[in-house]
Amino acid sequence: MSEVENASGWDAIDAALQNIYGDQEPKHYGTIIPYMLGGPDPLNGISVYEVKEPVAHWHFVTYGFSELYDKESSDPDYSGYGFELTFRLSKPDNEDEPPAWALNLLQNMGRYVFGSGNIFRSGDYMDANGPICQGADTLLTALSFIADPQLPEIETPNGRVEFLQMIGITQEELLAMQVWNTLGVLSAISEHIPLYTTNLLRDSLLSLPAVSEAVRIGSETEGSNTGILYVDQLSWNPSPAGGISKTLTIGAKQAEVVGKLLRGRILKKRNLTLSGPETRIVFEPGEAREVQEQEDSVTIKLDPAAATAIARLLTPVAGTFAVPAWPELIVSIVPTHIKDSEGNIVESIG
Structure with missing residues (x-):
């Protein structure tokens, strides 16, 4: 040239x-x-x-x-x-x-x-x-x-x-x-x-x-470097009038990785942010469990026990689950449909 x-x-x-x-x-x-x-x-x-x-x-x-x-x-x-x-x-x-x-x-x-x-x-x-x-x-x-x-x-x-x-x-x-x-x-x-x-x-x-052992040791000792994750299927449903429960909804395809990230971030005293098409969920380590709702985002403060409990619920299986010992929070896993370039469903997860 x-x-x-x-x-x-x-x-x-x-x-x-x-x-x-x-x-x-x-x-x-x-x-x-x-x-x-x-x-x-x-x-x-x-x-x-x-x-x-x-x-x-x-x-x-x-x-x-x-x-x-x-x-x-x-x-x-x-x-x-x-x-x-x-x-x-x-x-x-x-x-x-x-x-x-x-x-x-x-x-x-x-x-x-x-x-x-x-x-x-x-x-x-x-x-x-x-x-x-x-x-x-x-x-x-x-x-x-x-x-x-x-x-x-x-x-x-x-x-x-x-x-x-x-x-x-x-x-x-x-x-x-x-x-x-x-x-x-x-x-x-x-x-x-x-x-x-x-x-x-x-x-x-x-x-x-x-290789598997190196990854296990690395993730357990260092935690996760992923502080922000884009989640295609992510929503937050606040309590209905007179109700106390709030629902966090995540697609089945990414549920497992979110669960693993909660362990790798919260248990290492680090924040985890999930960014979706219409909302942003920020998980923060804390001494007590608390939900703070803002106009376009939600902050969920978790103690180690709550982080571990939510992580266990986040699997690629569709369903609605109450967080143990925290009835105010519901986790909903919805099916994920993977489509080809023409919009045809080629795989369903959950």
Whole structure:
């Protein structure tokens, strides 16, 4: 891209990749119609390198989260969003071209960031609510993010750029990251996925005793780093006129993780915030049980016994349950219906 005028940001990314791959010419997939002119793809392009060691894989690198040309953002320290995404995908011997679904996945990440303004950081995770490769028979249904092990942060004329690697993970591994922390889990599984390479055919690594034990010890001793969790199905029903009970409603799909987070946060004297479409529930550790209702949020103060009691009720089984020794609080678990891109229900939980 050096022939393009003012492509200093692009050239800086090229130079970082040349340090690893030398003269290897990547397969590059650019956009035909720029996003700003109505094109469907927000990223300017994606380069893909073929790697043979330590395992055969494709190494995808995006161009477009950072400022590739002139400086436009007001932050002098960071270029654009401050990162580019990378993705390492296992390569079968008979595969000559990188699969299109992986390119689409990275562009979808671009649509999410450009549309929401939310950025990714090392240690983040995201539930894909289905296979990361749509239609594939894989257990990988979520993503996690860590600094690319071979691409350090670079300085460009437009500011700093970090290379964040996206990693496909299972629901079991996602749960472990939520109840402990992403980087701890990734460290525990790193020897089993060289360079954090995604392999659609692999099983959950929590089935390995050493990994499972590392997660157990980490979550019990350190608690959870997840202080805020978005919950799709979340509501609060205050007491009806003359009544005393209040109902906390949570979808079955996320009930289990909320229960585990209550233990990992409240029992470690940390708050837990559940953010839903219409309300926000804040759990706080306290000496006594108390509910404080605000206009658009609710604060629930829990002693250790109450936190443990509620956590035990939060399982992926639909039903309405009274909290032991706290008749004022009801927990309702409602079914979760997972739908495909066309709106068809493909799975029901609870």
